[in-house]
Amino acid sequence: MEKNMLSLFSASQNIWKVLLALGFSIGVLALVCMKFVQQTSNLASVWLPTALLITVLFHYRYRDWIPLFCAAALGLAAAQTLAGAPFLSYWPYILNNFIEAGICVLLLRKLLPAQDPLSGPTNWIKFLAVAVIFSPLLSSAISTLLIMHSHSARELKQHFATWYISEAVGVLSLAQFGLIYQRGYWQQLGHSRRLYKLLLTLVLTLLSGFLALKWLPYPFAFIILPLLWTAARLPRVEAFFIFLCMTLMITLLQSTGSISVKLHFTPFPESLLFTPLILILLPANAMAMAMHALRVEKSYITQSESRFRNAMEYSAIGMALVSPLGKWLQVNKSLCNLLGYEANDFKTLTVQEIVDPEDLSKDQSLLQQLLDGEIQSYQIEKRYLCRNGERVWALLAMSLVRDDNQNPLYFISQIKDISELKRTEITNKRLSEALHEEKERLYITLNAINEAVISTDRHMNITFMNPVAEKMTGWAEPQAQGKLVSSIVHISVGRDGPRVDNLMQFEINKNLPLSVDQSLILHGHHTGQFDVQVAVSQLRTLKDDPIGIVLVIQNVSKSRELMRQLSYTASHDLLTGLSNRGSFEESLKSALQLTADKHQHHSLAFIDLDYFKAINDTAGHAAGDELLRQLSYLMQDQIRNSDKLARLGGDEFALILFNCPQEQGLQVIRQLVRKINEFQFTWNNQLYRIGASAGITRIVDTSVNGSEYMAQADVACYTAKNSGRGQVFNYEAQQKRLSPRPI
């Protein structure tokens, strides 16, 4: 029978085998229980088939229930028939058994976990409420209703009580074992000590039970002792198995007449013989469940301790358990390796002996806070002393373990080697300081220099501007930062010339000639215009990737002004502001070029003042100077802007009338001489008059050079002088020969 039950509990895949085993087992159990019926009354005092059906239904899916019920029905019917019951008489009771088992399993499935239905005391109480109290009471009520019409009230009460006790004893004995038994449990025991322990306990328990039943008064009061001993000694499933065996043994002994269980209290009907069995099974089962809960907790604690021990032992960082007095209770390998001590050395060492004295009091207050429960843990960097005298930097993480009364038990110290990190930290600190110094120096340098310096990122957005750059562009650095450099730096070629869009054309590496006369103008934002020189350098990473540019803008306004002044001085007569001889000769070359290129004809005139020396002599040199200035202004006023008037020296002037026909040129010079002749010069309230003689020649021939044309004009002027002054003479070819006068 046991074998058949086992195969049932193991939830075999082969349903036919299960059905056969279930039908057979239920039949046998029913027969045994019914055999017992005949000894007492018309109801069995112990009824095991329903308990067996409950365990099987619990383990199988709902869709298997119908065949299972059929197999159980066949087994029960066969047993009833063998026991001699009329065919139709027992079916209502079989149906009642099925209702009880079905409702019971539905509720158990709802309330208990499928994996381990009796996993704790709470689940066990739920099981009692459903399977031992509610379901048997229900089926008792139904079975009583079935016979209500043909029995007296006393008989009905007795029937109800007997039915309930028989079902409850059956469920209490068998269903618990069936619910928690797992396939392969007996195979696991094999021939181990556990198996012999089980068998010994089984034999001793059953033997003591038998002896008590046979010879002792109140036998159940004694039987509870071996059952409790079993519950304390064996795992839950084995204890339940022995409880089942005890029930079966008592049932068999009673049914075979080997013993005679008697009730010593008259109010109990004879059919309630096994009420005491419930009363001893309940505490025994409770004990088994309590012991199971204890074992589970112990196993959990053991596993937890083992996990902690392993984690500590094989941890990559140093770990230790330290007593509140500073004694090392336990250390791991990593800590030994870190400090160079053997584990045994720590027995004689205190924490104070291996911590750098300078760091000893470092965490005193944190330690106190930890002990006072103000913090749960803390971390601190400390130096530890190695066995070889070296110091090693470590990160210490401390936490405290307390007992149930919150008294400190021991500290858990985790000590991580951070020497490498510290070295890197020190190097980084030095590097950072050096970098800061360098940056500071650069910043001061950039602030101190006279050039505007602007740097950008790779997208040409401004990242830095020095004060000079701020002053020249008219933008403060914070406002300019992040803006495109082209939106801040406006540079044009010449004051009104085209704007420079591509600043990279000023890149230093291109070796462009930079000269002050390259008239680049920076247009500031409300700060005016600056003559500038621009140099651009690309910034690159070590991998040569561009990361931006540095723009250096030099304000060359002053030097360019100086250049302009020098240039002016070199080409102008400082007294009159007219062009000087050198500049005039350049203009003459241009005139000759225009004649050559565009066939233009020009007029070249020499003008020499008459009696100028007399002004000097009578009114003074300063008066002569002033007269020269006023006459220059007068002459300049008579000619076009495109014409060129120059003072060659002393009181001699030269004039080129560009692209001017001969007759018109002659008229202009005559007009000019007349104006000079008519000019009245006032000096110290004295009125002075002066005159001028002029010679004129035409520039038409490209084969004649500038010097020759100058000489021609001079000759003509000389002729005018010699002809009585105040005259204008045209150059004639023969004049040169007649009056050879050097220019």
Ligand SMILES: Nc1nc2c(ncn2[C@@H]2O[C@H](COP(=O)(O)OP(=O)(O)OP(=O)(O)O)[C@@H](O)[C@H]2O)c(=O)[nH]1
């Ligand atoms: N005030 C002044 N006098 C100058 C300057 N340069 C030359 N002279 C004088 O100008 C005079 C020029 O000489 P001349 O051309 O012989 O004098 P002139 O009286 O005009 O003689 P004619 O041309 O023959 O009429 C000299 O007395 C120079 O000293 C100058 O920059 N300022």
